[in-house]
Amino acid sequence: MKKEIDDNKVVILSGAGISAESGIRTFRDSGGLWNQYSLEEVATPEAWRKNPKLVLEFYNERRKDVSKAKPNCAHKAIAGLQKKYETVVITQNIDDLHERAGSKNVIHVHGEITKARSSTDPRIVTNIGYESIDIGSLCASGSQLRPHIVWFGEEVLNYEIAREHIQTAKRVLIVGTSLSVFPVAGLLKKARYHSEKLIVSLDVDKKPYGYQFVRGKATEMVPYVCNSWLEGLRVI
Numbered sequence: 001m002k003k004e005i006d007d008n009k010v011v012i013l014s015g016a017g018i019s020a021e022s023g024i025r026t027f028r029d030s031g032g033l034w035n036q037y038s039l040e041e042v043a044t045p046e047a048w049r050k051n052p053k054l055v056l057e058f059y060n061e062r063r064k065d066v067s068k069a070k071p072n073c074a075h076k077a078i079a080g081l082q083k084k085y086e087t088v089v090i091t092q093n094i095d096d097l098h099e100r101a102g103s104k105n106v107i108h109v110h111g112e113i114t115k116a117r118s119s120t121d122p123r124i125v126t127n128i129g130y131e132s133i134d135i136g137s138l139c140a141s142g143s144q145l146r147p148h149i150v151w152f153g154e155e156v157l158n159y160e161i162a163r164e165h166i167q168t169a170k171r172v173l174i175v176g177t178s179l180s181v182f183p184v185a186g187l188l189k190k191a192r193y194h195s196e197k198l199i200v201s202l203d204v205d206k207k208p209y210g211y212q213f214v215r216g217k218a219t220e221m222v223p224y225v226c227n228s229w230l231e232g233l234r235v236i
Contacts (some may be wrong), residue, residue, distance in 0.1 A: 003168050005192055010085040010229065011169035012078050013187060015177025016090045017125040017201065018218045022069045022097055044152050048119070052144070053135055059147040060132040063113050066095045067130035074175065084230050088169070090162045092184055093176060094149055107165070109156045109184050115148035135194035156184060166190045171229060174211070175218050196224060198235055206224035212236045 005043045007219075033085040041047050079102035081087040089098050089106045094113040098106045116126035118139040125148055126139060137145045150156055162184075166172060172191045179199075188208045191197050197211045200221045207213050214221050214235065228235045 002192075003164070005170050005195060006086065007170045008086050008168045009165070010081050010087045010171045010173070011166050011191075012081075012087070012089045013091075013166070013172070013174045013184075014078075014089060014098070014178065015175070016018065017176025017178075018057060018072075018074050018222070019069070019093050019095050019097055019176070021071045021219050024065055024069050024095055024097075032183065039152060043149075045154065048146060050153070052146070055147070056133050056135065059113065059149065063130050063132070066097075066113050069097060071097045072219050074218040075103075077223040077226040078173075079103045080230065081226050085171075088165045090165065090184075091188070097108045100104035107158045107162050107189070109150070109158055109162060111147070111149035111157060113147065113149070116145040117148045119144045119146045150208075159183065159187075162187060163190050167192065170195050172197045173200065173222070173225060174198065175222055177201075179204065179208070196234055202223065 027193045037058060043056050048055050056145060075097050078087070078089060078098065082104060087103065087105065090104050091098055091106060091108055092110050094111050095109070096112065096114050114129055115125055116133050118141060120143040121141060124139050124141055133145050133147065139145050166187050167190050169191065172195055174188065179188070188211070193210060198213050198214055199207065200213065200216060200218060201212045201218065204213055214225065225235050
């Protein structure tokens with residue numbers, strides 16, 4: 001039996017588009033990172049086994065990019081919802097911009113660039129901030145550290161807890177995602193019929209059933225949506 005909708009809960013599902021407006025390059029857009037690197041070279045368990053040095057160098061550069069980026073007004077507007085609502089951010093992004101904007105409850109489903117984990121025991125995770133991981137960087141158990149990132153072919157993190165939150169949310173905002181990465185994109189279908197469901201994007205191939213589409217950049221439209229919700233108003 002499904003849990004009841006919580007009238008005080010807002011869930012945000014964010015993707016690369018919101019961070020792109022802070023200058024963090026995306027993987028799938030034109031000019032994105034996959035045009036410079038093959039995912040088979042840097043984002044699979046096989047790549048790690050074949051050339052761990054290249055994989056570490058790739059993510060060390062990503063970590064530097066994140067350290068230089070700053071939260072934008074969309075990140076800050078989302079954090080501002082906490083003044084009135086229980087606000088849960090489910091993010092596909094590996095950066096920490098939501099946290100730096102002030103969001104307290106952030107669920108990362110694809111990992112975190114500011115963390116490393118044991119290459120032999122995924123339960124051993126450590127905070128490294130913006131430091132590099134090098135060959136010879138070891139965890140407490142003595143194994144080589146790897147990025148705490150979900151690579152292609154690996155299970156996403158925190159899926160069940162993310163699903164539970166979106167099932168009980170009164171308001172759901174999808175922002176900055178192509179809706180093409182599964183299984184996370186499938187979370188949209190878990191939102192309830194009577195909840196207010198919005199997608200903020202420049203474009204969307206196919207609008208999911210029950211969602212309202214708000215065309216625009218995250219930095220333009222997310223503050224508008226969040227301010228409307230803080231005033232207790234429906235956006236559309």
